[in-house]
Amino acid sequence: DANESCVPVPAPIMEEIAQSIATSLNLNCYPDDRTVALRNAYAKAFSVDAECVVPGNGSDELINMIVGRLIPQGGVVLGVERDFGSYWSNAAIFGRRAVRLPRLPDMTFTADMLIEGARQHGADLVIFSNPNNPSGSQLPRADIIRLIESTDCLVAVDEAYMDFSDQSVLDLAGKYENLIVLRTLSKAMGAAGIRTGFAVSTPELIWALRSVRDAYNVSSVDQLIATILLEHPEYRQATLAEI
Numbered sequence: 001d002a003n004e005s006c007v008p009v010p011a012p013i014m015e016e017i018a019q020s021i022a023t024s025l026n027l028n029c030y031p032d033d034r035t036v037a038l039r040n041a042y043a044k045a046f047s048v049d050a051e052c053v054v055p056g057n058g059s060d061e062l063i064n065m066i067v068g069r070l071i072p073q074g075g076v077v078l079g080v081e082r083d084f085g086s087y088w089s090n091a092a093i094f095g096r097r098a099v100r101l102p103r104l105p106d107m108t109f110t111a112d113m114l115i116e117g118a119r120q121h122g123a124d125l126v127i128f129s130n131p132n133n134p135s136g137s138q139l140p141r142a143d144i145i146r147l148i149e150s151t152d153c154l155v156a157v158d159e160a161y162m163d164f165s166d167q168s169v170l171d172l173a174g175k176y177e178n179l180i181v182l183r184t185l186s187k188a189m190g191a192a193g194i195r196t197g198f199a200v201s202t203p204e205l206i207w208a209l210r211s212v213r214d215a216y217n218v219s220s221v222d223q224l225i226a227t228i229l230l231e232h233p234e235y236r237q238a239t240l241a242e243i
Contacts, residue, residue: 005190007239017228031220038223041230042198052174052200054209055218059184059197060086066156068094069212075124078117080109082134087127107135111143115150127156131165141167148176156180163188163240173200180205188240189229196226
């Protein structure tokens with residue numbers, strides 16, 4: 001759960017970042033609390049509505065917000081064994097009941113398992129990584145859609161590794177009222193050091209997340225660097241090809 005990119009940010013982009021920090025960063029001012037430039041850059045890079053995006057201090061903070069602040073006390077957080085540990089640590093910290101379904105013998109799991117598990121345990125949230133860490137398996141897009149449509153609870157799909165796949169449901173994040181998609185710059189973009197993640201969902205759920213987050217949760221430096229990286233899609237494609 002702490003994988004890092006082996007591909008360094010190219011020197012020209014690093015020079016652009018350094019120049020921008022030197023000329024446009026006002027350290028005496030608080031960060032843009034609405035993260036306008038960053039949300040617009042993400043929206044353009046991934047063809048989503050900027051009003052459906054909220055950045056966080058890494059995906060970890062967004063998971064903290066979803067599990068700890070959108071789910072009621074004693075609520076049920078359901079997923080599978082051996083997934084990203086932040087799901088379960090946040091459930092424990094905030095007094096949520098964690099239900100971890102056993103995997104199949106080949107380390108995979110299915111949408112039907114999650115659907116049945118959500119019904120059986122009265123889940124408030126179903127959360128899992130896709131493609132999955134650590135197994136490398138994934139649920140097909142069609143199965144995730146069936147999962148979303150078959151449950152009444154929130155469904156959070158953590159797409160930290162989706163840059164390496166083609167089964168994303170990111171384009172559906174503003175269309176289903178119970179879907180939240182999590183993304184990160186830590187993996188394919190090689191930016192684990194700036195701790196910048198994104199939640200994409202309906203405007204209503206994004207408003208809820210903004211309402212429960214800490215003020216100025218993404219620093220000015222992180223916003224600036226992330227915005228510049230997102231404005232270089234060629235870097236992302238070259239990194240994916242190399243990895």
